[in-house]
Amino acid sequence: MKYLIIGNSASGIGAAEAIREVDEKSEIVMITDEMKTIYSRPLLSYLFDGTILKKDLYYRPDEFYEKKKVDIIYNKKVNKIFPEDSFVLVESGEKIFYNKLLIAAGAIPKIPNIPGIDKEGVFSFRNLNDLERILSKIKTAEKAFVLGGGNIGLQAACGLKSYGIDTTVVVSSSYLLSQLADETAGEIYKDLFEKNGISIKTNSNVTEISGDKRVEKVKFKDGTTEDCQILIIGKGVNPNIEFLKSTNIKCRQGIEVDEYMRTNINDIYAAGDITETVDIVTGKKTINAVWPCAYEQGRIAGFNMTGLMKKYQGSIRMNAAEFFGLPFISIGIVKIKEEDYEIISNLDKEKNIYKKLVTKNNIIIGLLFVKDIDKAGLYHNLIKKKIDISPVKSILLKDNFNTGVLISLIKKDKDLLTEDVLSDII
Amino acid sequence: MSMKKIYLNLHKCLGCKSCEIACGVEHSSSKELFSAINEFPLPIKRVSVFSTVSHCIPVRCLHCEDALCLFACKSGAISKDESTGRIIIDSEKCIGCWTCIMVCPIGTIYIDETGKTAVKCDLCAEKEIPVCVLSCPTSALFYK
Numbered sequence: 371m372k373y374l375i376i377g378n379s380a381s382g383i384g385a386a387e388a389i390r391e392v393d394e395k396s397e398i399v400m401i402t403d404e405m406k407t408i409y410s411r412p413l414l415s416y417l418f419d420g421t422i423l424k425k426d427l428y429y430r431p432d433e434f435y436e437k438k439k440v441d442i443i444y445n446k447k448v449n450k451i452f453p454e455d456s457f458v459l460v461e462s463g464e465k466i467f468y469n470k471l472l473i474a475a476g477a478i479p480k481i482p483n484i485p486g487i488d489k490e491g492v493f494s495f496r497n498l499n500d501l502e503r504i505l506s507k508i509k510t511a512e513k514a515f516v517l518g519g520g521n522i523g524l525q526a527a528c529g530l531k532s533y534g535i536d537t538t539v540v541v542s543s544s545y546l547l548s549q550l551a552d553e554t555a556g557e558i559y560k561d562l563f564e565k566n567g568i569s570i571k572t573n574s575n576v577t578e579i580s581g582d583k584r585v586e587k588v589k590f591k592d593g594t595t596e597d598c599q600i601l602i603i604g605k606g607v608n609p610n611i612e613f614l615k616s617t618n619i620k621c622r623q624g625i626e627v628d629e630y631m632r633t634n635i636n637d638i639y640a641a642g643d644i645t646e647t648v649d650i651v652t653g654k655k656t657i658n659a660v661w662p663c664a665y666e667q668g669r670i671a672g673f674n675m676t677g678l679m680k681k682y683q684g685s686i687r688m689n690a691a692e693f694f695g696l697p698f699i700s701i702g703i704v705k706i707k708e709e710d711y712e713i714i715s716n717l718d719k720e721k722n723i724y725k726k727l728v729t730k731n732n733i734i735i736g737l738l739f740v741k742d743i744d745k746a747g748l749y750h751n752l753i754k755k756k757i758d759i760s761p762v763k764s765i766l767l768k769d770n771f772n773t774g775v776l777i778s779l780i781k782k783d784k785d786l787l788t789e790d791v792l793s794d795i796i
Numbered sequence: 797m798s799m800k801k802i803y804l805n806l807h808k809c810l811g812c813k814s815c816e817i818a819c820g821v822e823h824s825s826s827k828e829l830f831s832a833i834n835e836f837p838l839p840i841k842r843v844s845v846f847s848t849v850s851h852c853i854p855v856r857c858l859h860c861e862d863a864l865c866l867f868a869c870k871s872g873a874i875s876k877d878e879s880t881g882r883i884i885i886d887s888e889k890c891i892g893c894w895t896c897i898m899v900c901p902i903g904t905i906y907i908d909e910t911g912k913t914a915v916k917c918d919l920c921a922e923k924e925i926p927v928c929v930l931s932c933p934t935s936a937l938f939y940k
Binding site: 664 | 817868869872889894899
């Protein structure tokens with residue numbers, strides 16, 4: 371048996387680890403266009419703002435590939451897959467054969483179509499290479515703009531600010547974190563960023579980037595222009611499916627898989643940010659490009675590639691982050707307009723504590739917590755299990771909602787009389 | 797593999813919270829009750845006794861076989877000791893992204909005293925038997 375894994379981030383690593391739990395002997399080949407060993411992309415922002423050192427990026431030990439007996443091929447792109455003959459063609463021209471293939475090629479940054487976007491000094495912020503390029507220009511910059519007020523954009527802004535650069539985040543919506551949060555939370559973070567010296571420009575967009583070779587000025591929707599030496603694009607990601615176009619692997623937005631992470635082509639699996647999976651909350655196929663889902667999908671694909679039949683329960687959009695000491699967690703659907711949804715929330719503006727649950731037919735479908743995040747996992751559990759919360763609705767966001775209440779909700783009283791009460795409610 | 801775990805005899809738990817106190821003291825810097833309660837910031841206990849409709853249940857990390865926190869950790873701070881099955885958080889490597897808190901289904905991962913890293917039950921790494929078990933006056937908790 372020969373396993374081939376395209377990609378060495380969360381889902382690729384998850385797959386390799388799972389395969390080795392079951393199959394110690396077979397050959398595993400992993401190919402990546404990255405130049406470095408396993409590092410954590412989500413940690414790049416912590417390196418950027420100086421919270422961690424470069425050595426801390428590596429989330430698996432140096433000897434990982436050796437220990438797991440994985441042949442790693444760096445710095446090479448896969449150009450094409452030939453499913454009929456079970457091989458992939460690498461850009462250098464060589465063929466790599468496989469018995470089971472995992473496509474875990476991740477996502478690539480969305481680059482908006484703005485005149486001048488290809489100028490020097492305009493960067494995306496996805497991988498280590500991006501960060502190194504940003505850092506190489508940082509000493510010659512005084513004014514920077516970040517396009518996009520999501521997690522990546524805000525993290526990039528914090529990084530720029532840590533170098534003393536005058537930084538403005540340009541957001542097309544009316545508030546920050548509009549994909550993960552609501553207006554209330556967005557406003558809390560806007561105030562926080564502004565207090566920490568980062569300007570926020572909402573309802574705006576960059577319409578033109580000008581400069582000789584390097585970016586010198588950016589022009590906004592309202593016609594005004596400002597000086598700019600660094601522009602970072604944080605407008606989200608697209609699945610990296612371009613190289614699959616010539617195959618019959620079924621893609622919509624991302625690669626379509628069944629509940630065993632199999633594509634429509636025999637022996638080819640997909641996992642991670644390139645993959646569409648069923649969202650537990652909406653029941654619809656979507657890409658939930660977040661780390662925990664990517665790892666879990668990779669792990670399940672890995673097991674199934676060895677011949678096991680593990681079902682993937684589905685993905686949930688979930689984000690946890692912290693800015694300037696203020697953490698938040700956002701899961702599922704947090705903004706909703708329709709009437710059959712109910713919102714339970716409380717806000718302490720003084721303390722920046724905000725808690726919001728979205729429910730439908732007494733089942734929680736979304737959570738947004740700012741600052742007070744420690745019980746988020748309990749609600750996450752209720753969301754995943756679709757538990758009827760009506761018996762505890764009145765205390766759902768109160769201090770006395772705790773693991774004991776959760777146990778009572780999930781388990782019937784008589785079931786409690788077993789030794790292993792807790793492992794059953796997970 | 798000797799995978800020792802903490803078990804609970806539900807009929808015996810009176811909800812006295814001795815385990816909570818012992819856990820807090822064990823994870824303090826002084827490891828002495830009267831000094832620990834004066835520490836600033838206060839040490840964080842990693843077990844909590846909750847009431848269900850009919851019982852009291854001390855809840856701490858279960859060191860799950862398929863640990864969601866382990867799979868979700870972005871920094872490699874959470875690892876599994878293959879020989880004991882313990883799920884451990886390395887506070888040196890933890891960056892405080894709170895992803896583990898987001899995914900723990902029973903809420904047994906906490907923010908540490910400094911607000912910087914995640915902490916949870918370590919089965920009292922330095923002790924042969926976890927202190928919650930040792931401190932339980934009714935032997936409701938046992939370790940095997």
